[in-house]
Amino acid sequence: MIADFESHRRYLIGVAYRMLGTVAEAEDVVQEAYIRTRDTETVVHPRAFLTRVVTRLSLDVLKSAHRQRVTYVGPWLPEPLHDISDFPGARAVEGLSDDLSIGLLYALERLSPLERAAFLLHDVFGVGFADIAATLERSEAACRQLAARARKAVRRDKTPAARFAVTPDDERAFLEAFLEASQSGDVSALEALLTRDATLHSDGGGKVSAALNVLEGRDRVLKFMVGIYQKFRQHTVVRVEFVQANGALSVLSHHTDGTRDLLTIETHDGRARAIYFVRNPDKLKRFQGLGR
Numbered sequence: 001m002i003a004d005f006e007s008h009r010r011y012l013i014g015v016a017y018r019m020l021g022t023v024a025e026a027e028d029v030v031q032e033a034y035i036r037t038r039d040t041e042t043v044v045h046p047r048a049f050l051t052r053v054v055t056r057l058s059l060d061v062l063k064s065a066h067r068q069r070v071t072y073v074g075p076w077l078p079e080p081l082h083d084i085s086d087f088p089g090a091r092a093v094e095g096l097s098d099d100l101s102i103g104l105l106y107a108l109e110r111l112s113p114l115e116r117a118a119f120l121l122h123d124v125f126g127v128g129f130a131d132i133a134a135t136l137e138r139s140e141a142a143c144r145q146l147a148a149r150a151r152k153a154v155r156r157d158k159t160p161a162a163r164f165a166v167t168p169d170d171e172r173a174f175l176e177a178f179l180e181a182s183q184s185g186d187v188s189a190l191e192a193l194l195t196r197d198a199t200l201h202s203d204g205g206g207k208v209s210a211a212l213n214v215l216e217g218r219d220r221v222l223k224f225m226v227g228i229y230q231k232f233r234q235h236t237v238v239r240v241e242f243v244q245a246n247g248a249l250s251v252l253s254h255h256t257d258g259t260r261d262l263l264t265i266e267t268h269d270g271r272a273r274a275i276y277f278v279r280n281p282d283k284l285k286r287f288q289g290l291g292r
Contacts, residue, residue, distance in 0.1 A: 005034055008047050012054045018120050019058035021078035021105055023286065029057045051127065052135040055117055062113040073206030075214050077276055078105040079283040080245040080262055100246045102276050103266045106201065107154045118143050119150035171249045172242060178265060178272060179240070179251065182229045190225060194218045195273045200225070205280030208259050221275065243287065252287055260284055 009030060016026035033053045043049045080102060108116050114136055121127040121135065122143075132147075133140045174193075181190035198221045204210025215221050239254045243262075251263040261279040265272045278284060 004046065005037070005050070008050050009034075011047065012050055015051060015054050015120070015125065016058050017081075018100070018105070018108070018124065019055065019116060020061055021109065022283075023079055023081070025061055029054055029061060032057055048127075048131060051121070051125070052131070055121065055135050059113050059117060062116070073204070074210050074212045075201045075203055076109065077201055077203040077278050077280075077283070078102060078109075080250070080264070080278055080287075082244060082286050101248060101266065102246050102264050103274055104154065105246070106274075106276070110153060111150050112146075114138070115146045115150035115153070118146035119154065122147045123151065174267070174270075175242065175249060175251055175263075175265065182225045183233075185226050185230050187222065187226060190222055191218065193272055194221060195268055195271045198271075198273055198275065200275040200277070202277040203280050203283070205282065207281060208261075208279045210277065210279050225275075260287065262287065 012030045012033065013023075013026050016029040017023060020026055020029070033050060037050065037053060040049075081100065108119070111119065117136060118132055121132050122129065127135075129140045129143050129147075132143045136143060136146075138146070178190070178193050180186070181193060196218050197216070198218050200211065200215040200221045202210040211224065215224055233253070236255045236257065237253050238256055241252050241254075243250055243252045245262055245264050248264055248266070250265075253261050253263070255261075259279070259281065261277055262284060264276045264278075266274040266276075
């Protein structure tokens with residue numbers, strides 16, 4: 001029996017969350033791992049053993065999750081985290097920015113389950129390819145190829161230093177300028193804050209209003225941001241507050257109808273390149289009570 005399972009639980013939830021993108025699924029997987037291993041005889045390296053179990057269980061969940069996300073209404077975004085201190089392993093991954101950023105987690109969704117597992121285990125958690133091969137039941141060479149393909153795809157989708165990696169004061173100043181330009185309808189000011197290839201992702205999950213497709217290109221994002229603030233948000237937002245989400249400063253808006261949304265912006269060369277609106281109330285439960 002692995003007597004010290006609880007000492008590994010937070011780490012294992014961190015592994016499962018990066019694999020699955022939601023806290024609830026991650027917690028369920030880790031609890032299932034506990035049930036399956038509680039009668040296991042003592043192992044020499046319990047963390048490595050448990051990581052293997054959690055990864056395999058996560059791969060099983062991803063198979064059904066993929067089918068669910070194919071029918072998901074609009075873009076699917078990972079569940080944001082307010083406090084990343086409960087997710088050990090958060091650190092800079094060379095050339096990729098923080099490994100818990102919304103942008104990186106979104107990029108991981110483009111990978112196959114095996115690519116995602118190989119990349120996370122090796123590049124984020126430092127697991128050797130021999131152990132990865134045993135976990136994925138593939139050869140070491142195949143696992144190296146999986147990780148390499150994943151790394152290439154992630155870097156293609158997410159440029160280095162994409163998150164606004166400056167001082168907190170400057171990060172807040174950028175968000176304030178972005179909100180002011182959007183709310184006032186200052187097209188020139190907002191255009192200056194967007195990269196030419198800017199994208200906007202809005203996740204309502206079919207439960208609240210949101211853009212049904214990813215908006216690509218500065219012109220489309222510009223029109224959407226100005227339009228939504230002029231026609232909708234200015235009249236429904238009762239309070240905004242700055243909060244931490246996956247390690248980045250974000251804006252949590254409270255609406256007159258009781259709904260909320262979380263705005264996170266990732267930048268490149270001082271301009272907004274990726275804008276994420278999480279509106280699905282199921283994904284904002286961990287932000288309940290903030291600012292009250």
